[in-house]
Amino acid sequence: KQEVTQIPAALSVPEGENLVLNCSFTDSAIYNLQWFRQDPGKGLTSLLLIQSSQREQTSGRLNASLDKSSGRSTLYIAASQPGDSATYLCAAPSGAAGNKLTFGGGTRVLVKP
């Protein structure tokens, strides 16, 4: 059974500092891993999808890495801004056909001006 863990549950940083968000998963036989952002009272917005054949995926100030052998993914957000304040969730496929998404509990980020 896939289990996904995100530590820490909450993080507070001053504006301009780089953010490092961690995600670990137990079943390394994954096709991909996805990072999402959720603002309070809103739905989930997809940030990055990393396929199992990739080690990194970049979008603007966001960079996500994937290490299947160690069961870890890391989301880096460069030069954080107050607008980056949100909850960040990672999700890994689970089930025999990999057709279910199991989510971590999320990391709530506050970027202080």
Add this chain to the structure above:
Amino acid sequence: NAGVTQTPKFQVLKTGQSMTLQCAQDMNHNSMYWYRQDPGMGLRLIYYSASEGTTDKGEVPNGYNVSRLNKREFSLRLESAAPSQTSVYFCASNNVRNTEAFFGQGTRLTVV
């Protein structure tokens, strides 16, 4: 650019009432999902449909039924609502293994 559309956005039910949450996607995705999100519990999968005509139970299926009406639409039904079903419900879709999952804006359901 609709993506995944859920209706309604908010609903209050009395214990024992029934209702159906509707979800539609316009991205030609094969797979669709229903999740609930509760404080401290994260996102939990209720039911999913890997393709048109198939549905499977997730982690927390009790008290719910689903229908994959066609490739676009996937509905979630509460036959007899209970206070424990007070939650925010999200619908999502993707093409398994290949594409990102996209989520609707959620339905905030309160059962009193």
